[in-house]
Amino acid sequence: MSVTANFTSHRGEFTLKFKAEFEPGSVIAILGPNGAGKSTLLRTIAGLSAVDTGSITINSVTVDDAKKVFLRPPARSVGYVFQDYAIFPHLTVLANVAFGPRSRGSGRKAADQLANEVLTQLGINDLAERRPASLSGGQAQRVALARALVTRPDVLLLDEPLAALDIQTRSKIRIELAQQLSTFAGCTVFVTHDPLDAMLLADRVIVLESGVVVQDATPAEIARRPATPYAAALIGVTLLRGNTRSGELTLDDGGVLHTADIDAAGPVLAVIRPESVSVHRVQPEGSPRNVWPGTIMALEASHDRVRVQIAGPPDVVAAVTPGAVTELGLAPGTRVWVSVKAVDLDVYPTHPDPTGAR
Amino acid sequence: MNRSQPTSQRPLFLLIPGLVAIAFLVIPLVGLLAEAPWGSFGSILTSQVALEALRISLITSIAATAIAIVIGTPLAWLLAREILPGTRVLRALVIVPLLLPPVVSGVILLTAFGRRGLVGQWLYSGLGIQLPFSTAGVVIAATFVAMPFLIITMEGAFRSLDGRFEDAASTLGASQWTIFRRITLPMVGPSLVAGAVLCWARALGEFGATITFAGNFPGVTQSMPLAVYQALETDRSTAIALSLVMLTVCIVVLVALRGRYLRPGSS
Numbered sequence: 001m002s003v004t005a006n007f008t009s010h011r012g013e014f015t016l017k018f019k020a021e022f023e024p025g026s027v028i029a030i031l032g033p034n035g036a037g038k039s040t041l042l043r044t045i046a047g048l049s050a051v052d053t054g055s056i057t058i059n060s061v062t063v064d065d066a067k068k069v070f071l072r073p074p075a076r077s078v079g080y081v082f083q084d085y086a087i088f089p090h091l092t093v094l095a096n097v098a099f100g101p102r103s104r105g106s107g108r109k110a111a112d113q114l115a116n117e118v119l120t121q122l123g124i125n126d127l128a129e130r131r132p133a134s135l136s137g138g139q140a141q142r143v144a145l146a147r148a149l150v151t152r153p154d155v156l157l158l159d160e161p162l163a164a165l166d167i168q169t170r171s172k173i174r175i176e177l178a179q180q181l182s183t184f185a186g187c188t189v190f191v192t193h194d195p196l197d198a199m200l201l202a203d204r205v206i207v208l209e210s211g212v213v214v215q216d217a218t219p220a221e222i223a224r225r226p227a228t229p230y231a232a233a234l235i236g237v238t239l240l241r242g243n244t245r246s247g248e249l250t251l252d253d254g255g256v257l258h259t260a261d262i263d264a265a266g267p268v269l270a271v272i273r274p275e276s277v278s279v280h281r282v283q284p285e286g287s288p289r290n291v292w293p294g295t296i297m298a299l300e301a302s303h304d305r306v307r308v309q310i311a312g313p314p315d316v317v318a319a320v321t322p323g324a325v326t327e328l329g330l331a332p333g334t335r336v337w338v339s340v341k342a343v344d345l346d347v348y349p350t351h352p353d354p355t356g357a358r
Numbered sequence: 359m360n361r362s363q364p365t366s367q368r369p370l371f372l373l374i375p376g377l378v379a380i381a382f383l384v385i386p387l388v389g390l391l392a393e394a395p396w397g398s399f400g401s402i403l404t405s406q407v408a409l410e411a412l413r414i415s416l417i418t419s420i421a422a423t424a425i426a427i428v429i430g431t432p433l434a435w436l437l438a439r440e441i442l443p444g445t446r447v448l449r450a451l452v453i454v455p456l457l458l459p460p461v462v463s464g465v466i467l468l469t470a471f472g473r474r475g476l477v478g479q480w481l482y483s484g485l486g487i488q489l490p491f492s493t494a495g496v497v498i499a500a501t502f503v504a505m506p507f508l509i510i511t512m513e514g515a516f517r518s519l520d521g522r523f524e525d526a527a528s529t530l531g532a533s534q535w536t537i538f539r540r541i542t543l544p545m546v547g548p549s550l551v552a553g554a555v556l557c558w559a560r561a562l563g564e565f566g567a568t569i570t571f572a573g574n575f576p577g578v579t580q581s582m583p584l585a586v587y588q589a590l591e592t593d594r595s596t597a598i599a600l601s602l603v604m605l606t607v608c609i610v611v612l613v614a615l616r617g618r619y620l621r622p623g624s625s
Contacts, residue, residue: 048525073528080529086522090544099540100530151531 003155003187007054007066009037009044016040016211019054022155022187029202029219030191033230037211038191039083042157045189046080047073059154074103079148081158085140087132093143094119094128100151118150122180138169145180156181158190162197174200175349195235199223200269200348207231224309224317236307238272238316244347254313258289260343268347274319276344279308280337281328290340296332299325306330310338387605394602395595402599410577411585411600414493418581419561422500426508426557431550434512435542449513456506463503464570471498471571495572496579500561507560511553515546555615559608 003022008015016037022028030038043049045056047063047070055065058078063071073080088096097115098108106114119125124142127135135143141161148156161177162170178201181188192198198205199219207215207222207230215227223239226232242251247262249270259270278284284291294310301307305319308330316338320330330336395402402408436442437449455463471478471489481487489495523545527537543550565583572579574588582604589597 043525046529048528073525074531074533076529078529080526082522082526084522086520086526088523088526088541088545090547099527099532103527103530103532103536147526147530 002059003045003189004055004057005041005045007044007051007056007064009040009049010052011040014040014211016044018044018208018213020206020213020216022189024187025185026204027181027188027190027202029198029205030189030208031193031195031198031205031231031235032208033193035210036208038193038208039159041208042080042159042189042191045155046078046157047071047076077151077154079151079153079156081141081144081148081156081161083160084164085144087135087140087143087147089132091132092128093124093130093132093135096132096143097147097150100147104151114150115146118146122146136169137165138173141165141173142176145177149180149184154186156184156186156188158188160192161190162192162194171348177201195237196271196348198235199239199271205235224315232307236274236317236319238274238277238314240270240272240314242268242270244268244270247342249345249347251314255292257314257340257345258342259345259347261347264347264349266349268349271346271348272316272340272344273346274305274307274317276340277310277316277318278339279310279318279320279324279328279330280339283337284339289342290345292338294336294338296330296334296336298332299330310336312338316340390598390601390605393598395599398595399599402596403603405596407576407580407585407589408596408600408603411580411582412603414496414577414580415562415582418493418496418500419504419558419564421497422504422561423508423554423558425497425501426505426561427550427554430505430508430557431512434509435516435538437509438513438516452506452509454506455503456510460503460564460566461570464499464567467495467499467502467567467571471495490571491573491575491579493572493578496568496581499567499571500564503564503567504557504560507556508553511549511556512546515549515553516542519545551615555611559611562604562607 002024005021006019008017014035014037018037018041020028030041032038040049044051044064045058050070051064051066053066056063058076062069063076088099091099094112094115097118098111101111101114102108116125116128119128122142122145124139124146127139127143132140132143141164145161162174165173174197181201190197190201202219205215205217205219205222206213207227209228209230215222215231219235220239222231223235223237226234226236240249240251240253240257242249243266244250244259244261244264247259249257249259249268251257257270283293292312292314294312294316297309297311299306299308301322304321306322306325308318308320310316310318318338324330328336433452437445437452442448458466468475468490470476471481473479473482473488473490478489481489489498519542523541524537527541532540563583564581565587568579568581569584569587574580574584576585580588582600586597586600586604589600
């Protein structure tokens with residue numbers, strides 16, 4: 001259930017040049033600005049558009065080689081969750097989900113039964129007889145996922161799966177999606193322009209800019225060493241995993257930080273933006289509640305800021321002005337103090353809230 | 359009338375011409391009703407001429423609409439997806455019968471399907487089929503002038519259909535036929551009804567092309583409008599009675615579909 005893609009695809013002036021292999025069971029985020037070619041990539045893997053040169057292989061079967069072979073979407077084992085979900089408005093939820101099995105030759109009864117099973121699995125079997133127009137954004141997302149999963153595809157493609165949701169629903173659905181993807185045996189490729197989706201859902205992030213892969217690494221690596229200003233601005237953040245309780249965050253890699261979010265409990269991902277990290281030569285006094293010593297590992301110019309990598313624990317990335325670098329005499333090996341305000345520590349639960357409060 | 363409504367919402371320079379337009383549309387209807395031969399209505403409508411004209415009108419207009427649906431809908435899809443080369447030219451060609459004087463359409467059909475026409479001579483000498491002056495000719499004439507209504511309506515519907523629904527069906531394993539049958543057609547269903555009604559109404563009212571191409575033979579090619587035209591020269595009350603029947607049919611159709619498919623901008 002692996003995918004090998006090495007192709008170019010032209011869209012008028014625009015060219016997408018993509019090369020990557022996706023392992024079975026992996027979750028890959030395609031992150032990039034609008035017009036980077038993210039959707040084109042998904043459509044090409046699904047067979048909704050063709051490669052111009054190169055080839056795509058799914059499960060060691062060549063599905064498109066730009067010459068003789070082009071398998072249409074029905075001949076590929078691909079599930080696709082469209083942006084805004086594209087749920088057939090004239091069919092019930094059950095008929096939407098049963099559409100795949102029916103189209104692939106199952107009888108009506110067998111298809112309905114399969115659809116019911118998947119709906120139950122996703123906890124939305126009570127929606128079976130509903131019309132799509134009456135679904136909330138979160139419900140529509142689940143239905144779209146059920147419809148894509150019911151044919152048991154080798155590859156699951158999701159185009160901006162959470163973009164259509166409001167912020168509160170989004171964090172809830174994101175956690176659900178993370179769980180569902182973790183049980184999915186095939187490989188998942190999803191497109192997003194929200195770095196949080198990439199950080200929380202993916203075990204590998206491919207950054208696409210202007211049709212070219214500019215970085216292909218784990219979320220942690222990309223957060224630590226973003227390859228382009230876009231990636232730096234978007235995801236050049238510090239990610240810390242840990243458990244939180246009453247505003248006290250115990251990090252998996254050691255250390256305790258204070259957060260302003262005293263309601264969150266359980267396993268979380270904490271995000272610290274480089275701009276909110278202050279760097280000092282002497283131990284600061286006063287308001288910041290999170291202060292720890294570290295050693296500067298590297299300095300990199302990025303846009304109008306300098307990104308300072310500091311080894312802790314915890315390790316953290318700070319963004320300071322070039323002026324501050326000179327003023328403080330920052331250089332690799334310099335011992336510094338780091339401070340972060342509790343309110344600047346964003347905390348995202350990685351598992352459903354056991355109390356069901358959110 | 360709502361007295362609190364600001365006068366700026368009904369300016370006189372629009373109100374007065376608007377009322378004139380209403381009078382212009384309504385007065386003829388009133389005139390028709392005023393002159394209707396209510397006493398002899400029953401005997402006129404059950405006369406052989408009237409019954410045969412009604413039969414021919416119904417058969418030919420329904421047949422024309424069916425043909426338009428079967429071949430016009432696929433053409434609308436091809437135009438909407440811009441699959442054929444020269445789509446712009448084709449789209450203009452589709453509208454030509456709509457703009458042409460119907461009698462010219464009749465002449466065009468004669469040059470194509472007449473006994474010495476481009477296609478007609480082969481049909482006649484090869485298969486012995488003669489379209490002009492036959493009931494089939496009435497259907498051809500009605501289809502020619504009425505099909506553009508269906509094509510235009512359906513092309514708009516296909517065009518405004520979000521392509522991702524068809525894409526989604528495709529990734530779910532549906533063949534192109536299944537996609538068209540289970541996704542595309544149901545989603546444009548309301549437009550198909552609207553287009554078919556417009557097409558049928560135009561076919562029902564067809565006169566110029568029919569009389570030119572198919573002639574005016576009672577029992578064979580004489581549809582309702584032709585019967586009205588002929589009756590007007592000999593028996594005015596029959597013409598008015600038949601006109602009333604056609605008006606009633608139109609109003610019944612409009613009322614039946616009112617607000618369902620013919621809303622402003624619903625195509």
